[in-house]
Amino acid sequence: MSDFETVGKITDFEDGQGRAVPVDGRMVAVFRTGEEWFAIDDLCPHMGASLAEGYVEDKMVTCPWHAWRFCIRDGKWEDNPRTRVDCFEVKIDGDDVLVREKISAAEE
Numbered sequence: 107m108s109d110f111e112t113v114g115k116i117t118d119f120e121d122g123q124g125r126a127v128p129v130d131g132r133m134v135a136v137f138r139t140g141e142e143w144f145a146i147d148d149l150c151p152h153m154g155a156s157l158a159e160g161y162v163e164d165k166m167v168t169c170p171w172h173a174w175r176f177c178i179r180d181g182k183w184e185d186n187p188r189t190r191v192d193c194f195e196v197k198i199d200g201d202d203v204l205v206r207e208k209i210s211a212a213e214e
């Protein structure tokens with residue numbers, strides 16, 4: 107199980123937008139929506155666009171290249187929920203934003 111990594115300050119993240127940050131050797135898209143925080147794999151499984159660059163609305167991010175839509179809560183692709191990108195946990199500690207890979211049910 108990986109530890110939480112600090113990825114920036116709260117003020118580094120704009121409300122309603124994504125930001126790509128490195129976590130444990132890969133890029134992760136962190137989204138801030140009001141007081142809620144979410145993080146999914148930044149790499150779109152279609153052709154590799156950065157999902158952090160996508161448009162966010164109603165807890166969905168639209169890939170900037172070909173408009174595939176993914177849920178930022180659980181990483182599921184809207185057109186086929188059996189396809190999903192990895193999810194990450196976000197923790198706020200003071201002003202710091204921390205992220206780690208989500209523990210699957212089998213590991214808990």
Ligand code: FES
Nearest residue numbers: 150152153169172
């Ligand atoms: S690269 Fe994301 S939809 Fe094509």
